[in-house]
Amino acid sequence: MDNLLQLNPNGLYCAAGDFYVDPWNPVERAVITHAHADHLCAGSKSYLCTRPSERLLRARVGVEGAVAPLVYGDVRNINGVDVSFHPAGHILGSAQVRLEYQGQIWVVSGDYKLAPDPTCAAFETVRCHAFVTESTFGLPIFRWPQPDAALDEINAWWRANQRAGKASVLFAYPLGKAQRVLAGINSSIGPVYTHGAIEQLNGIYRECGSALPATQYARSASPKTDWTRALIVAPPMAKKSPWLRRFGDFSTGMASGWMGIRGTRRRRSIDRGFVLSDHADWPALLSAIRGSGAERVWVTHGYRAPLARWLAENGVDADAIETRFEGEQDAQVADQADI
Amino acid sequence: MRAFADLYASLDETTKTNEKIAAMSRYFGSAPPEDVAWTVHFLIGRRPKRLIPTGDLVAWAIDEAKIPEWLFGESYQAVGDLAETIALLLPPAKATSDKPLRYWVEERLLPMRGWDDAARRESMIDAWRGMSERQRFAWNKLITGEFRVGVSQNLVVRALAEASGVEANVLAHRLMGDWQPTADFATQILGKETADADVSRPYPFCLAYPLEGEVESLGDMADWQIEWKWDGIRSQLIRREWRTFLWSRGEELITDRFPELAAAGALLPEGTVLDGEVLPWKDGAPLPFTQMQRRIGRKELGAKILAEVPVVLVVFDLLECNREDVRERPIEWRRVELERIVAAAGPESHLVASPLVAGASWEELKNTREQARSRGVEGFMLKRRGSPYRVGRRVGDWCKWKINPYSIDAVLIYAQPGSGRRASLFTDYTFGIWDEGELVPFAKAYSGLTDDEIRQVDAFVRNNTIEKFGPVRRVKPELVFELAFEAIQRSSRHRSGIAVRFPRMARWRTDKKAADADTIETIRALLPPEP
Numbered sequence: 001m002d003n004l005l006q007l008n009p010n011g012l013y014c015a016a017g018d019f020y021v022d023p024w025n026p027v028e029r030a031v032i033t034h035a036h037a038d039h040l041c042a043g044s045k046s047y048l049c050t051r052p053s054e055r056l057l058r059a060r061v062g063v064e065g066a067v068a069p070l071v072y073g074d075v076r077n078i079n080g081v082d083v084s085f086h087p088a089g090h091i092l093g094s095a096q097v098r099l100e101y102q103g104q105i106w107v108v109s110g111d112y113k114l115a116p117d118p119t120c121a122a123f124e125t126v127r128c129h130a131f132v133t134e135s136t137f138g139l140p141i142f143r144w145p146q147p148d149a150a151l152d153e154i155n156a157w158w159r160a161n162q163r164a165g166k167a168s169v170l171f172a173y174p175l176g177k178a179q180r181v182l183a184g185i186n187s188s189i190g191p192v193y194t195h196g197a198i199e200q201l202n203g204i205y206r207e208c209g210s211a212l213p214a215t216q217y218a219r220s221a222s223p224k225t226d227w228t229r230a231l232i233v234a235p236p237m238a239k240k241s242p243w244l245r246r247f248g249d250f251s252t253g254m255a256s257g258w259m260g261i262r263g264t265r266r267r268r269s270i271d272r273g274f275v276l277s278d279h280a281d282w283p284a285l286l287s288a289i290r291g292s293g294a295e296r297v298w299v300t301h302g303y304r305a306p307l308a309r310w311l312a313e314n315g316v317d318a319d320a321i322e323t324r325f326e327g328e329q330d331a332q333v334a335d336q337a338d339i
Numbered sequence: 340m341r342a343f344a345d346l347y348a349s350l351d352e353t354t355k356t357n358e359k360i361a362a363m364s365r366y367f368g369s370a371p372p373e374d375v376a377w378t379v380h381f382l383i384g385r386r387p388k389r390l391i392p393t394g395d396l397v398a399w400a401i402d403e404a405k406i407p408e409w410l411f412g413e414s415y416q417a418v419g420d421l422a423e424t425i426a427l428l429l430p431p432a433k434a435t436s437d438k439p440l441r442y443w444v445e446e447r448l449l450p451m452r453g454w455d456d457a458a459r460r461e462s463m464i465d466a467w468r469g470m471s472e473r474q475r476f477a478w479n480k481l482i483t484g485e486f487r488v489g490v491s492q493n494l495v496v497r498a499l500a501e502a503s504g505v506e507a508n509v510l511a512h513r514l515m516g517d518w519q520p521t522a523d524f525a526t527q528i529l530g531k532e533t534a535d536a537d538v539s540r541p542y543p544f545c546l547a548y549p550l551e552g553e554v555e556s557l558g559d560m561a562d563w564q565i566e567w568k569w570d571g572i573r574s575q576l577i578r579r580e581w582r583t584f585l586w587s588r589g590e591e592l593i594t595d596r597f598p599e600l601a602a603a604g605a606l607l608p609e610g611t612v613l614d615g616e617v618l619p620w621k622d623g624a625p626l627p628f629t630q631m632q633r634r635i636g637r638k639e640l641g642a643k644i645l646a647e648v649p650v651v652l653v654v655f656d657l658l659e660c661n662r663e664d665v666r667e668r669p670i671e672w673r674r675v676e677l678e679r680i681v682a683a684a685g686p687e688s689h690l691v692a693s694p695l696v697a698g699a700s701w702e703e704l705k706n707t708r709e710q711a712r713s714r715g716v717e718g719f720m721l722k723r724r725g726s727p728y729r730v731g732r733r734v735g736d737w738c739k740w741k742i743n744p745y746s747i748d749a750v751l752i753y754a755q756p757g758s759g760r761r762a763s764l765f766t767d768y769t770f771g772i773w774d775e776g777e778l779v780p781f782a783k784a785y786s787g788l789t790d791d792e793i794r795q796v797d798a799f800v801r802n803n804t805i806e807k808f809g810p811v812r813r814v815k816p817e818l819v820f821e822l823a824f825e826a827i828q829r830s831s832r833h834r835s836g837i838a839v840r841f842p843r844m845a846r847w848r849t850d851k852k853a854a855d856a857d858t859i860e861t862i863r864a865l866l867p868p869e870p
Binding site: 139140141142143260261262263264265266267269271272273303305306309310313 | 351352353354355404406407409410413414417418419420423424427428431763764790
């Protein structure tokens with residue numbers, strides 16, 4: 001029997017259903033795992049995604065085509081292929097895409113994590129014949145501490161900065177990580193401000209039922225604001241921006257899985273790195289792959305080759321497949337945005 | 340180990356000097372003296388001889404982590420630091436060690452020398468199992484010796500000064516030379532008592548800063564003492580209590596390497612310290628530095644090499660005279676005494692007073708500077724008249740005015756990732772020049788680009804790799820860089836037949852194509868005439 005999915009120059013294509021999963025270029029019909037830019041290309045004729053993703057899709061890339069939302073677990077039949085979404089635990093609305101056709105079941109994981117996150121539905125194990133897994137952190141050096149430990153460290157850093165009379169500027173990827181941090185920190189420590197890019201997405205999270213603490217848009221704060229008590233959550237790209245000057249004396253932190261490696265942390269010259277990732281670490285990747293029961297595994301996004309080789313040496317039929325990025329996608333490229 | 344690992348983590352997690360000093364000062368004020376001594380020892384870059392071969396350490400870590408060797412290699416390439424890679428790969432920690440640093444260094448690390456492989460392995464794995472993740476990392480750092488946490492000797496001195504109330508200059512001096520990291524030493528360096536017990540101890544070197552802008556910005560030439568800038572091994576020759584010590588600037592005791600200078604010490608008055616450059620020297624002029632390298636490389640110095648490459652100490656300062664520290668005296672006074680001492684040692688002493696350069700104007704001096712290359716020097720040293728001998732590199736009194744480096748245009752042909760802060764970025768480059776229509780490797784260079792340029796070159800390497808050999812990439816020959824270097828010599832060890840000294844990237848020539856790069860003929864023309 002033919003593979004249900006194959007890779008062509010536009011990405012992962014399902015010939016039986018005539019649609020793509022997270023296509024790299026505009027196509028007729030796109031099925032989207034989640035709303036991060038490396039999984040979502042604007043300009044397709046129609047999109048199928050989860051209901052929260054729909055809101056994010058429109059806000060993020062200004063998708064103009066038809067967007068059909070689907071509830072987790074519901075099935076949509078596309079040209080004979082049963083398509084359904086199952087929580088991936090990565091960010092709000094993130095899903096694994098399950099495809100079933102003539103008894104053959106494929107699951108495309110998109111990005112995922114197994115660790116708890118109050119801002120999105122928890123990862124669901126979906127049994128399948130073939131599993132297309134991400135591998136952003138596909139090396140055994142990546143082993144996350146408990147998320148609570150990272151959040152406690154952020155709280156302690158914030159308090160220490162208050163004592164030292166400094167503002168706390170925390171860089172976090174604006175979609176997903178920022179909200180996870182906001183939901184997890186102890187907001188009784190002081191006022192919380194956000195960068196515009198994050199505040200807009202906070203609105204969508206709240207409408208979708210996330211319990212985020214009260215946040216204020218930093219740009220509209222009074223010029224007399226005492227920033228020394230504040231936590232300011234900003235996207236990494238704001239690091240070099242004059243936007244930061246208003247906060248006076250401040251300490252910088254960053255929440256990302258890449259902070260687990262000293263070299264990447266030091267290269268960014270930020271004061272503190274907090275290891276908090278929305279991706280599966282090495283043990284979680286192995287556990288998710290095992291849990292899927294898949295006989296075949298395709299590895300994409302990140303450290304593809306080492307993970308595929310490790311799986312192959314441990315008796316799994318695994319291959320590394322290409323990703324959207326030109327050349328290599330590795331720490332460096334991904335370093336620019338922990339997505 | 341807990342306090343030490345925490346100190347390491349706090350030094351590592353901040354880029355701010357004041358926070359580093361505060362963290363060290365807190366530690367020095369609270370840790371037991373023997374731990375303070377060991378910490379100072381490691382922080383200023385001293386380390387025990389490597390006690391465990393890297394291959395063994397990696398093999399044990401691989402066993403303990405239960406991963407294949409190739410996966411360790413992939414992991415190391417992503418991390419770029421051996422100690423950290425091992426700490427990240429070991430199974431999750433279940434314990435934490437309350438034993439002091441002294442225990443780990445003196446009872447677990449240093450005795451490894453006498454143990455067989457099985458005992459070392461067992462001890463190491465037992466150590467890893469007894470430590471938290473943070474402690475394992477600091478421990479691995481002690482073993483691999485790659486102890487960089489952005490702390491200079493100067494910062495350690497400032498923190499010690501803050502913790503003890505002893506003046507920084509005094510502390511800097513106490514940290515020089517051949518001390519042992521013991522509780523006594525820690526008590527002694529932090530004590531108010533100023534008497535100094537160590538006869539071999541050198542003084543902190545005064546370092547010059549490079550001239551920026553035009554030499555005229557230094558004002559009246561009459562305010563400056565002018566000397567040639569020699570390219571040798573900066574050293575202090577010490578004569579105290581009828582013993583002689585020669586220290587390099589890297590604080591290595593090198594007396595044995597230079598028997599000529601060990602003998603010269605005996606010609607000095609009791610209680611003398613001279614500052615100068617050790618140079619290969621014949622017939623009143625320096626030999627090329629490559630000659631010195633021939634000599635440095637040898638364990639045994641035979642009569643032949645001593646005759647072929649004799650050395651002298653070209654002396655340019657006097658730090659101790661008649662057992663008295665004279666660093667605060669003006670440079671003119673020190674110069675007079677220095678000439679007297681060198682003259683008294685006699686013409687066969689292998690001591691040469693660095694000649695002063697005369698000139699009526701900066702303009703005239705610029706002309707004289709043109710002779711620098713033929714004289715085998717790097718340019719001028721300009722020293723402010725009336726100035727004392729200072730500690731370290733300070734802008735103001737000692738200024739180096741180097742001749743413009745050589746420069747050529749070369750093509751990037753190979754790249755490999757750097758280490759530490761540059762891990763997983765392609766930052767180490769090999770450059771080629773044209774030889775009969777082919778690019779031959781000419782020089783390696785690692786420095787000179789901005790962080791932004793490094794990122795751009797890194798992206799180029801990733802997208803233009805032709806071949807991979809382990810971590811090394813052969814790339815499309817497209818990017819042209821202007822390389823600067825200080826000296827050029829014939830070499831049978833290099834494929835191009837040429838060796839250059841201190842090559843670095845002066846500029847990225849985005850305006851040039853690979854075909855515009857220099858050829859081997861143009862570079863050969865820079866070589867000094869065949870001897």
